[in-house]
Amino acid sequence: MGRFGTPTAVQGDAAPLAIEGRLTAERAAELRAALMARVRKGSGDLPLDLAAVTHLGTAALAVLVEVDRELRPQGRRLRITGARGPVAAMVSAVDWEDLACRRLPGRPPQPGLVLQVGTNALYLLTEMRRLFSFAGGLFLCSFACLLRSRLRLAEMLRFVDRAGVDAVPIVALSATLLGLILGFLGSLQLKPYGAQLLVADMVALAIVRELGPVITSILVAGRSGSGYAAELGAMVVDEEVDALTTMGFDPVEFLAVPRVAAVAVSMPVLILISDLAGVLGGLAVGVLAMDLTAAQYLEETRAVLTLRHLIVGVGKGCVFGTVTAAVGCFKGLGVRGGANAVGRAATSAVVTGIFLVILLDSLFAVVLAYLPF
Amino acid sequence: MKPAPVLKATNLSVGYDGEPVLHGVSFEVRPREIFAILGGSGSGKTTILKTLIGILPPLAGELEIAGVSMTRSSAERWAQVSRKLGVLFQTGALLADLTLAENVMLPVRAQTDLPEPTARILACLKLSQVGLAEAESRFPNEISGGMRKRAGVARAMALDPPILVLDEPSSGLDPVTAAELDELVLGLRRDLGITVLLVTHDLASTFAVADRCILIDREVAGIRAEGVPARLRDEHPDPAVRAFFRRQPPRPDGLEKGGPGGQ
Numbered sequence: 001m002g003r004f005g006t007p008t009a010v011q012g013d014a015a016p017l018a019i020e021g022r023l024t025a026e027r028a029a030e031l032r033a034a035l036m037a038r039v040r041k042g043s044g045d046l047p048l049d050l051a052a053v054t055h056l057g058t059a060a061l062a063v064l065v066e067v068d069r070e071l072r073p074q075g076r077r078l079r080i081t082g083a084r085g086p087v088a089a090m091v092s093a094v095d096w097e098d099l100a101c102r103r104l105p106g107r108p109p110q111p112g113l114v115l116q117v118g119t120n121a122l123y124l125l126t127e128m129r130r131l132f133s134f135a136g137g138l139f140l141c142s143f144a145c146l147l148r149s150r151l152r153l154a155e156m157l158r159f160v161d162r163a164g165v166d167a168v169p170i171v172a173l174s175a176t177l178l179g180l181i182l183g184f185l186g187s188l189q190l191k192p193y194g195a196q197l198l199v200a201d202m203v204a205l206a207i208v209r210e211l212g213p214v215i216t217s218i219l220v221a222g223r224s225g226s227g228y229a230a231e232l233g234a235m236v237v238d239e240e241v242d243a244l245t246t247m248g249f250d251p252v253e254f255l256a257v258p259r260v261a262a263v264a265v266s267m268p269v270l271i272l273i274s275d276l277a278g279v280l281g282g283l284a285v286g287v288l289a290m291d292l293t294a295a296q297y298l299e300e301t302r303a304v305l306t307l308r309h310l311i312v313g314v315g316k317g318c319v320f321g322t323v324t325a326a327v328g329c330f331k332g333l334g335v336r337g338g339a340n341a342v343g344r345a346a347t348s349a350v351v352t353g354i355f356l357v358i359l360l361d362s363l364f365a366v367v368l369a370y371l372p373f
Numbered sequence: 374m375k376p377a378p379v380l381k382a383t384n385l386s387v388g389y390d391g392e393p394v395l396h397g398v399s400f401e402v403r404p405r406e407i408f409a410i411l412g413g414s415g416s417g418k419t420t421i422l423k424t425l426i427g428i429l430p431p432l433a434g435e436l437e438i439a440g441v442s443m444t445r446s447s448a449e450r451w452a453q454v455s456r457k458l459g460v461l462f463q464t465g466a467l468l469a470d471l472t473l474a475e476n477v478m479l480p481v482r483a484q485t486d487l488p489e490p491t492a493r494i495l496a497c498l499k500l501s502q503v504g505l506a507e508a509e510s511r512f513p514n515e516i517s518g519g520m521r522k523r524a525g526v527a528r529a530m531a532l533d534p535p536i537l538v539l540d541e542p543s544s545g546l547d548p549v550t551a552a553e554l555d556e557l558v559l560g561l562r563r564d565l566g567i568t569v570l571l572v573t574h575d576l577a578s579t580f581a582v583a584d585r586c587i588l589i590d591r592e593v594a595g596i597r598a599e600g601v602p603a604r605l606r607d608e609h610p611d612p613a614v615r616a617f618f619r620r621q622p623p624r625p626d627g628l629e630k631g632g633p634g635g636q
Contacts, residue, residue, distance in 0.1 A: 025456075025532040029486040057533045058502075059485060062495035069494075089564070094498065104493040105474035105509030338514055340469050 020052035023060035032063040039070050046071060051082030056090045064091075065099050072100050134252075134330045138260060141253045156258040156265075163224040163259070163325070164266025168273060170223075171216050175274035178211055179203055179281020186282075187290050196290040200300035203282030208309050212274040213317030214361055220263060220270070220321045221353030225328035228259050229349035232332025233342035241333065256329035260322060267321035268314050275313065316364050323360065324353035376404050377440060379536055379568045380425070385434035387417070387424040393432050394420045397595045400587050404535075407562060407569040409579045409586035409602070413617070416591045422540055422572045426460050427451040439535070456484055459529030460538045464545075465521035467513040473500060473524045474509040480531045499527040503557060519550035526557060536568045537561065543575040555581045576602075576620060588614060 017038060023031060038046055046067065050056070068078040083091045111119070145151045186199040232255055235241050241251050279301055286292040331349040335341045378401035386396040394417040402408040412418045423429035424436070427443070436443045438454050467476045477496035481487055487495070500509055503523040508516055513524070522542060529537055539558070543551035555578050561567055571583060579586060579602050588605070590597040598605050598614040606618030616622075 025481075025485055028491070032487065032491060058498055058530075059481065059487060059491075059495055059532060062491050062498055063487070065494045065498070066491050086564075086566075093502075095501075099494065099497065104490065105472065105497060106493075107472060108510055338469060 017046075017048055018052070019048070019050065022055040022057075023053055024055065024057045025059035028057065028059035028063050031060055032066070035063065035067045036070070039067060043076070045077045045079045047079045047081065049082045050080055050087055050091070051084065053083070053087050056083075056087045058090075061090055061094065065094065065096070068096060069100050130334065131327070131330055134333075135326060137252055138256055138326055138329075141250065142257050142261065145253060145257055150253075151261065152258055156262050159259050159262030160266055162227075163220065163263050164270060167219060167223055167266070167270060171219055171270050171274050172277040174215055174219060175207065175212060175277035176281040178215060179207060179278035179283075180285055181281075182206055182211075182278075183282035183285030184289070187285060191290065196286070196292060197296065197300050199286055199290065200282060200292075200297045201304040204279055204301045204305050205309065207278030207282070208275050208305060208313045210313075210361070212278055213271050213313050213320060214357060216267070216270050216274045216317055217320035217324055217357045218354055220267070221324035221328075221350050221357065224259075224263055225324040225349045225353040226346040228325060228328030229332040229335075230342055230346040232256075232329060233335035233345040236333060236335045237338060237342060251333060252329075256326070256333065259329055260325045263325035264318060264322045267318045270321075271314050271317040275310075312364075312368060316361065320357045320360060323356050324349075327353045327356065378402055378437070379404050379406075379439060380570065381435075381437040382425075383435040383437075385421075385424070385436055386432040387420050387429065388432055389420070389429070391432065393594065394591075395589060395595050396433070398434070398587075398589070400596070400599065402536075402568060402570060404568055405562060405566055406584050407558065407571060407582050409571040409573060409583035410589060411573060411576075411579060411586050411602075411617075412589040413574060413591075416589050417594075418572050418574070418589065419540070421589065422538070425570065426458055426538055427455060456532065457534050458536050458538055459531070459534040461522065461525045461529045461540060461542060463541045465513070465518075465525035467521060467524055467528070469513050472510050472512055473505060473516070473527075476513070476524060477528045477531050480528065484532060495531065496527075499531055500524070502530075503527045517550075518545050519547075519553065522546065522554055523557065526554075526561075530561065530565075530567075533565065534567070536570060538570045538572070540572050541574070542571070543573065543578045548577070551575065551578060552581065554578075558582055576618060588617060 017034065019031070035046070035048075048064070064078060064080070071078055080091055110116075182203045183199055186202045187196060190196055190198050190202075232241070235255070241255070244251050244254055282301075283294060283297050286297040287294055328349040331345040331352070335345045380402040382401075383399050384396075385398040386393045387398070388394040388396075398421065400408075410418060410421060420429065424431050425438075431444060434444070439457050441450065441454055443451065443454060467473070468479070471479075474493060474496040477499050478489075478492040481492040481495055485492075497506070497509060500506055503526050505520060505523055505527065508520060508524075513521055516524070526537075526539075537558075542554050542558070546554065558569055558571075559582055562569060569582075571579070573579060583602055585600060586602050586605070587596050588598040589595065598609055598611065600609070602618065605614055607615070609615050609618075
């Protein structure tokens with residue numbers, strides 16, 4: 001192994017730095033430190049004798065270029081002498097003039113704030129237009145499938161299994177916990193007034209009308225919406241969707257309709273399960289923490305719940321679930337690019353899906369308030 | 374005296390979960406040699422490649438890289454030896470979120486203490502070496518497949534490893550671009566004196582660059598032939614081997630049936 005000569009008082013800074021041996025990547029940092037010290041201390045050109053260097057690696061060469069770049073603004077230069085054989089070839093292969101003055105490669109500059117806002121607004125508009133046209137296409141296509149009984153039932157049942165049956169445990173657990181929380185908070189508020197029994201009313205109404213459908217739809221957006229986006233996105237990237245199109249299939253009919261239909265069919269059942277689980281959660285609090293009997297609690301629940309509440313809840317949930325599944329398919333089929341575009345599509349499917357659920361729920365709240373039921 | 378081999382496999386068995394795909398594989402790669410591992414689709418090329426670059430542990434046998442035994446070696450030893458290996462993956466395997474220059478800087482960041490400006494200059498040097506000086510700030514999805522392979526070579530060569538491993542470098546490239554990549558590999562060997570291990574099923578590329586090769590085959594679960602590609606094509610006693618090198622499918626009379634997958 002070689003070493004880097006240390007300048008002595010006699011040699012002064014003008015003497016060439018003596019370097020020997022193989023300048024590999026491992027030694028590049030050491031070389032850089034030695035040279036940079038000379039750049040800071042010395043004045044005038046920096047001589048460098050490479051006569052004893054047998055190998056010059058690219059990392060060491062990059063250090064030399066960097067030193068030269070440091071020197072030039074001060075009107076100084078790196079003067080390389082004595083390079084022989086492959087070392088000379090490495091040195092002469094570099095365009096020193098170009099590398100000394102050019103900007104180093106960086107990230108392409110970020111567009112300004114106004115440009116970004118404008119671009120994003122335009123993107124949002126086109127995306128919304130595409131979403132509406134996709135929704136319209138999906139709607140028409142589903143009807144056409146139903147009328148001509150072209151719905152691929154076996155395929156759809158497979159998706160019902162994945163989107164519906166597999167979702168039952170997580171939906172039931174989440175709804176139970178939600179019922180427990182509501183019951184517990186309600187009991188704290190109502191107990192001082194001796195109105196414990198009203199906890200049953202509160203839990204039943206909140207779960208059946210609002211929280212059951214919303215939490216189920218959010219879970220479906222997270223499970224199926226993102227799953228569909230990733231699945232279909234990967235199919236786009238692998239050109240499977242193009243293959244289907246060239247074979248004469250409509251990708252929306254072939255891929256999106258069975259998936260969305262499966263969610264639409266599963267939603268009522270999932271919501272009823274979440275309603276039941278939520279009420280049971282409330283019941284647990286009522287019985288364990290508020291000295292109510294199960295019969296009292298259930299009788300109160302039965303009295304407050306009407307068929308209307310149940311229909312509103314299940315109906316809303318079906319709309320929410322169908323929308324989140326459709327958004328998942330839309331985002332998946334809209335993938336352009338490679339693997340990271342698939343990831344973005346999955347994220348976007350969940351975010352858009354959940355946002356639309358909340359938006360639609362507020363619309364429902366207003367509209368239902370003015371309707372006679 | 375024969376120079377010590379850069380890479381030496383002795384009775385190597387490779388496979389997954391204890392199930393060997395290939396066994397009894399023995400070969401030597403000499404310094405400054407371009408050595409090809411050939412085989413049809415599904416012959417175990419990728420499996421042996423994964424073993425040679427330390428992703429998949431060998432099931433049995435000996436593997437020596439740069440004179441260091443790798444058979445039962447620790448992760449630290451592999452990390453040390455991995456500095457001696459530069460690997461170009463089949464699709465280039467460039468990180469999509471990083472520019473080409475930043476991709477080339479990755480091994481510099483991982484294995485040296487050099488600060489960022491030096492690493493950036495190094496990336497410039499390497500990218501201009503593979504003819505991509507203009508594309509430094511582009512992202513991988515903005516460039517062609519051939520350019521991606523070149524950028525992959527630049528990244529693999531960032532720290533001047535003595536061994537360059539290429540996994541199916543010509544896959545997905547047009548013949549002209551593939552030939553340009555062959556030229557690049559020959560140029561790197563000439564200028565930097567590196568050893569190249571080429572894993573491929575591309576015969577044109579093998580004839581153009583490889584000094585020696587082995588042909589691996591699922592049927593014998595090991596090496597079917599070893600030697601200089603042109604001589605294997607013309608002189609090898611096994612008709613199936615000659616047929617492979619001539620891109621002929623196995624003959625229906627059964628004479629060369631079950632050959633190593635005609636291309």
